[in-house]
Amino acid sequence: MKRLCEIFRSSRKPETYLYVDRARGLEDVPEELLQQFGEPVPVMVLLLGPDRKLARANAADVLAKIEQQGFYLQMPPTEAELLRRERADG
Template structure:
């Protein structure tokens, strides 16, 4: 599966991102999620393939979520993930 993906950054939560099928945009995002997400600022367009490596997400999960529900929500890192990243382990 190949997918042209648009990534949006949340105006409300640092390091929260929505991945969507670029051709559909934000039309599949539930209103309740958009209310919590805030303004969606486009940050990049990616060609997702099973071979693609993403920094903080498993591409197979991203593709499956976009296919099943119309989006993938990347949450901000946990305290443990931030600690590992800041100490060169993540």
């Protein structure tokens, strides 16, 4: 299953992103989350399929969350993830 997704960056929390179905926009995102997220800043629109390579998320997981709850919230990387990334690059 493929879905046209829009990705928004948080204006308050660095490296925090919301993935939503482009046709529905932000209407399924809870108001409380939007208040914490800050002003959603559009980043890109992409056709997302389960086999698509994403930098910090599994595309199949993103699609499943959008199907279940209407959005996928990508949080900043943890210290452990940053260490793994640094070792892989080094």
